Amino acid sequence: MRRPSWQEEGQDPDYRFTLANERTFLAWIRTALALLAGGVLLHQFATGLQPRLALVVIAVGLGVVAAALSVIAYTRWRSTEIAMRHGRPLPYGWALPVLAATTLLTAAVLTIVLLVS
Amino acid sequence: MAVHRIDAPGDPGLQPERTALAWGRTSLAIAVNALLSLRAGLVLGEGSLIAVGALLFAAAGATVAVAAVRRRQLSGAILTITPPRWALPGVAAATVLATLAGIASVLVEGGSG
Numbered sequence: 426m427r428r429p430s431w432q433e434e435g436q437d438p439d440y441r442f443t444l445a446n447e448r449t450f451l452a453w454i455r456t457a458l459a460l461l462a463g464g465v466l467l468h469q470f471a472t473g474l475q476p477r478l479a480l481v482v483i484a485v486g487l488g489v490v491a492a493a494l495s496v497i498a499y500t501r502w503r504s505t506e507i508a509m510r511h512g513r514p515l516p517y518g519w520a521l522p523v524l525a526a527t528t529l530l531t532a533a534v535l536t537i538v539l540l541v542s
Numbered sequence: 543m544a545v546h547r548i549d550a551p552g553d554p555g556l557q558p559e560r561t562a563l564a565w566g567r568t569s570l571a572i573a574v575n576a577l578l579s580l581r582a583g584l585v586l587g588e589g590s591l592i593a594v595g596a597l598l599f600a601a602a603g604a605t606v607a608v609a610a611v612r613r614r615q616l617s618g619a620i621l622t623i624t625p626p627r628w629a630l631p632g633v634a635a636a637t638v639l640a641t642l643a644g645i646a647s648v649l650v651e652g653g654s655g
Contacts, residue, residue, distance in 0.1 A: 428544035432624065437546040440623045441553065444561045444616075447625055451564040457637050458571040465578045465644045468651070469585075481648055488645040495637035499630060 431503070435510030446505050453498035453520060460527065461491035467535075475542040483534055490527045494520060546623040558616035565609035568633060573602040575640040582647035591650075594643040601636035608633075 437443070464487030468480055497520045504516045550558075576598030583591030608629045615622035 428624070428627065432544050437623070440546065440548050440551075440621065441555065441557050443546065443623050444557045447630070448561050448564045450630060451568045451633075454633055454637050455568055455571045458568075458575055458640065461637075461641050461644045462571075462574050462578060465575075465582070465647060468648050469578070469582065484648040485645055488641045488648070491644075492638050492641035495634045495641070498637075499634040502630060 431507050431510070434507070435512070438509040442509055443506070446502055446509070449505075450498050450502035453501070454495055456524065457491040457494040457498065460487045460494070463531075464488055464491075473542070474538055476538070479534060479538050483531055487527070487531065490523060493523065497523070544624070548621050548623060550617075550619050550621050558621055562609060562613040562616050565605060565612050569602045569605035569609060572598060572605055572633075572636055572640065575644070576602055579640065579643040579647065582643075582651075586647065586650055588647070588650055591643055591647055594639065598636065598640055598643070601633075601639070605633060605636075 464484035468484035471480060474480055497518060501516070501518045501520060508515050576595050578595075579591055579598055580595030583589065583593075583595055608626060611626060611629075
């Protein structure tokens with residue numbers, strides 16, 4: 426099968442780094458899936474919590490962040506792979522601040538909802 | 543030759559094994575979301591969500607298959623380091639599909655209830 430052209434550039438990095446990059450991608454995908462499942466589960470099962478709108482906002486917000494993280498996971502895997510092939514510094518990304526902010530916001534809103542209802 | 547292959551190094555960090563296992567865990571995470579989409583579809587009587595749930599189960603199955611391929615590629619005397627070409631974009635696309643189903647299930651119920 427033909428490989429993407431960037432996999433012909435530069436040099437194959439240490440195999441451990443390539444495998445670690447692949448696992449990091451998968452870990453981000455699982456993080457996205459966990460955020461999504463958390464939002465949907467909250468919406469489907471925490472039916473007694475009020476206001477309902479807050480739960481809808483949390484669930485939709487977690488879904489949107491999960492979608493963004495899964496796209497970032499792939500672009501980050503690819504750019505890290507390319508950087509390693511050329512021996513360049515690894516790129517920084519938005520994934521970690523986005524995840525931290527999402528977790529903080531979700532926790533804050535949920536705490537308020539639990540206190541109010 | 544573009545596919546990166548090496549002689550098995552006897553890695554004491556067990557990186558090849560951990561990579562194959564990571565695929566297996568990811569398939570479970572997709573299956574959980576498939577189940578949630580299926581449940582939302584059945585509860586709300588929304589055929590499209592049931593269909594997406596079935597599709598996500600298929601994606602989880604495909605990820606199990608990738609895990610099996612990776613286990614074979616990453617064991618034995620020669621290791622194939624380069625992942626299958628469509629595996630990573632595919633699993634990212636399945637995740638985006640799952641998020642669309644999840645958001646839709648929340649909004650459908652929000653609209654009717």
